[in-house]
Amino acid sequence: AAYGKEWLVHTVNEPVVDGRLVRADNRKGRLFCETILPAEAQLRTRGGKGQEFWSNGRNWDLNRKFVDDWEKRGAKDGRGPYWGGWRLEVAPKTPAKDDRFLHVLTATDSAAGVAARTKPVHTETQDGVTLSLPDGTELTVLFNRAGTVGGEIRRGGTTRPLATTVQPQSGVFAGLKTE
Numbered sequence: 001a002a003y004g005k006e007w008l009v010h011t012v013n014e015p016v017v018d019g020r021l022v023r024a025d026n027r028k029g030r031l032f033c034e035t036i037l038p039a040e041a042q043l044r045t046r047g048g049k050g051q052e053f054w055s056n057g058r059n060w061d062l063n064r065k066f067v068d069d070w071e072k073r074g075a076k077d078g079r080g081p082y083w084g085g086w087r088l089e090v091a092p093k094t095p096a097k098d099d100r101f102l103h104v105l106t107a108t109d110s111a112a113g114v115a116a117r118t119k120p121v122h123t124e125t126q127d128g129v130t131l132s133l134p135d136g137t138e139l140t141v142l143f144n145r146a147g148t149v150g151g152e153i154r155r156g157g158t159t160r161p162l163a164t165t166v167q168p169q170s171g172v173f174a175g176l177k178t179e
Contacts, residue, residue: 007090007101009033014086017043021115022088030108032115033088036129037102039120040093047086102143104129126151 011024011031022033022043035041046054053060062084070081092099106115117132121140128142128151143151143162150164 001095001097004095005091005099005101007103008087009103009105010083010085010087011047012082012085014047015045015088017045017088023115024086024088025110028110030110030112032104032106032108032112034104034106034115034118035090035102036104036118036120037100037127038090038092042091042093044089044091045086046089047084052084100127100145102127102129104131 009022009024009031012026013024015022015024015033020035020041020043022035024031024033035043051059053062067081074081090101090103104116104118106112119130119132121128121130121142123142125145125147126142127145128140130138130140132138137155140154141151141162142154148164151162152159153162154160
């Protein structure tokens with residue numbers, strides 16, 4: 001328990017926290033992040049001028065020439081830099097030896113007003129979430145709490161196991177059109 005654990009997500013602009021739901025916008029995109037675990041979580045945003053690269057009690061400096069070059073480039077095309085800025089920090093209210101984190105991320109365009117509907121699910125050996133999709137479909141994803149890494153996904157009457165090993169990464173970009 002003495003070894004503090006946090007889950008982080010970095011955003012370009014300041015995220016908006018509403019209870020356990022966070023919304024982060026950038027240009028035409030929106031990211032929703034809902035914290036499912038820890039059950040009693042502390043959510044905190046950090047960033048902005050003077051805290052762009054905050055970690056371990058201080059703001060870390062970047063190479064000034066590197067920063068200046070990116071700021072000039074951003075002034076020309078209106079994009080970037082996409083580093084620094086803000087982040088969401090999630091930590092358990094009361095640290096334990098075995099802290100678990102589960103978040104539902106929904107990426108959409110900035111016109112979306114709501115995130116996916118979620119409902120936490122806990123069994124004797126697993127933690128997870130049921131997602132209600134816009135088309136009425138419900139998916140339940142469960143993760144093993146201990147022992148073998150893995151879990152299962154359920155849709156209707158069908159249950160499938162989650163992978164228990166890292167899947168081969170060769171061919172990930174095969175057929176992907178690039179410009």
